[in-house]
Amino acid sequence: MPKYQPQRGTYDAYYDEAINIEKIVQILKGTASLYGYTPIITPIYEATELFTRSVGESSDIVSKEMFTFMDKGERSITLRPELTAGVMRAITSNKLYANADLPLKFYYYGPIFRYERPQKGRFRQFSQFGVECVGINSPYFDAETISLAYSQLLMLGFPHVILKINSLGDQESRDAYKEALKLYFADKIQNMCGDCARRYEQNPLRILDCKVPEDRLLIEGAPKIQDYLTESAKDYFETVLRILEESGIEYQVDDSLVRGLDYYSHVVFEFHYLLEDGTSLGAIGAGGHYDHLLHEVGGPDLSSVGYAFGVERLNILLKDIEKEHYEKPNLDVYVMSLDSSCDDEAFNLTEYLRANGFKCEVNFESKSIGSLFKVANRKNAKFALLIGNDELEKGLYKVKNLATQVQVELRLEDIVEYLDHQLEEVEGEHHHE
Ligand code: HAM
Secondary structure: OOOOOOOOOOOOOOHHHHHHHHHHHHHHHHHHHHOOOEEOOOOOEEEHHHHHHHOOOOOHHHHHOOEEEEOOOOOEEEEOOOOHHHHHHHHHHOOOOOOOOOOEEEEEEEEEEOOOOOEOOEOOEEEEEEEEEEOOOOHHHHHHHHHHHHHHHHHHOOOOOEEEEEEOOOHHHHHHHHHHHHHHHOOOHHHOOHHHHHHHHHOHHHHHHOOOHHHHHHHHOOOOHHHHOOHHHHHHHHHHHHHHHHOOOOOEEOOOOOOOOOOEEEEEEEEEOOOOOOOOOOOOEEEEEEOOHHHHOOOOOOOEEEEEEEHHHHHHHHHHHHHHHOOOOOEEEEEEEOOHHHHHHHHHHHHHHHHOOOOEEEOOOOOOHHHHHHHHHHOOEEEEEEEOHHHHHHOEEEEEEOOOOOEEEEEHHHHHHHHHHHHHHHHOOOOOO
């Protein structure tokens, strides 16, 4: 085995894996831009305190999963375990709220770091695509944001998804609920796990996230947030649900959904997808409404809503859903220089085809024509273009459709039109857009 391997919980993506990840991100970005979003790019590391304050001391992320280190200037630095806090920090640092029409709408894509126990669909370095809609408190923007996520999943090719939704209410609702949880767990907490004991003190809501089976039994009997929502929080939630219904988005209200980050209020949601065998990778995306995060990092007290998808999870599932449609590396044309005296012409012709929008490669080392066709097949080329001395003399080039084996002879000026037409027919693909 080679000496160097990827670190635990990290992976290398290449060939079809990398191609499809890029395709997924392109679709996500394209759909987000239909909703008026523009990209934001923020640093991969931030001051540790940004995350402890925003994501919250009581969260698993902050209490056990951060990649934190001291830099050479004795500053505590953390590799971002999510992107929402960084986006809020960027909005504040650059005062983006000052001269803009609200809401600000940003999408982002990039690596995220969490020191978790790796398993299928769970990594220590993974990537998120997410959006933040910042500055307006409105159930319509909450619904619009959920609708964007939902549309993106359909655009990606998910035949159906499960949208779980809940309300964590406003501060008053949550304070009342936390009191109720404290009362309920008071005589149970000594028999629960160490994490739960800590959560009981820091934020009893977090107890509801516990995965320990014995603890889960006790959690099932706990009070439900729905019974502690204030009238206005209830109204807000019902409005979001009504807008979703009217736009044909199906959801399941799940009163055990509390999310693992501390900044949420009102609507929270998660998207899930079950494979044919009934298994799931956990949430493929999640998010919610948050009221005070921007203020928490030094900006004005404005409400926002956002979510993030786990791009690797999307990719693993789409690979399973699409199977034979999952894209492999491929070429439109493999140009074959049949003799070293034809290399100049082959070089120029290949560049000419690329300039016309065809994906091409060309060989420059002499190989038998038989092995060149094998290369063309391995590269999933749709066409082969043959250039030998014969072809150069006559000014006629052989173009072979590698799927049908039909071969034609064409003059240089007819090649582009012919390939365009053929490729459109083969796959309804349109070049020269
Ligand atoms: P989150 O639920 O912590 O939310 O992460 C969002 C998504 O990232 C998850 O639904 C999952 O698909 C993916 N994910 C999380 N951990 C891993 C992992 N270890 N390996 C692979 N994928 C993973 C947030 O991060 C919030 N910032 C979302 C948000 C944006 N809320 C408001 N705005």
